[in-house]
Amino acid sequence: MLCRLAVCNVIKLGTIANSKISITCGACKHHAVLEVANLIFVAGEDATTHDVRQRHVCPECNSKGNNTYKVI
Ligand SMILES: [Zn+2]
Numbered sequence: 149m150l151c152r153l154a155v156c157n158v159i160k161l162g163t164i165a166n167s168k169i170s171i172t173c174g175a176c177k178h179h180a181v182l183e184v185a186n187l188i189f190v191a192g193e194d195a196t197t198h199d200v201r202q203r204h205v206c207p208e209c210n211s212k213g214n215n216t217y218k219v220i
Contacts, residue, residue, distance in 0.1 A: 162193030178208040
């Protein structure tokens, strides 16, 4: 893989199964930390961090895909 962790949009979840994804809503700044293991359970290990970002719906304001994230 050519990319380096936090700057890459296409990390497959299966390669970071022991990590977490920190997501901050772009609209209300609500912050959430998602366990990658749980995301794999829902989306599969071939889903990417980019998929998760786009699918994530903010529990505070229901904004979808409007967020920033990093792998932690
Ligand atoms: Zn929000």
